[in-house]
Amino acid sequence: MSHVRKSIRDNIKTTLTGLATTRSNVFQSRVYPMHGSKLPGILLYNRSEETAYETVSTPRTQIRRCEYQVEIYVKGVANYDDTLDQICLEIEEALYTDLTRGGNAKDTRITSFDADFDGGGDQPVAVCTLTVEVTYQVRENNPDISI
16 A cells, blocks of 8 residues: 555546646656756655654554645746746646545645745746645554555
């Protein structure tokens, strides 16, 4: 079996694949080169995770809050903000249709938005990042099964 964190990441990738603007350009990597036919596109990866213990007897129950980064890349000469906002709209609508990430999570929240622009290269690239916080629960000795 896979770690619940991976199962949730896979669910987010499936959820974001096929959006109107980015289509199938969704990649689970923070180092995947984003250029040409891959744009507009999305990179998805884990950023961090916090663990809190809910019980004292072993095996203890853990509540985990994992941050997933959803980076959106757009290339062009105009209307960056409009395109980024459109993609964010599509992502938010898709993510909020199933807060349980296929039954693996207790909650899903978008907690931040950040945008940046790079004027280098043949065409400028706009990048924005959504931080998606997913809360899930496991037993400390069995992180591949959500409870």
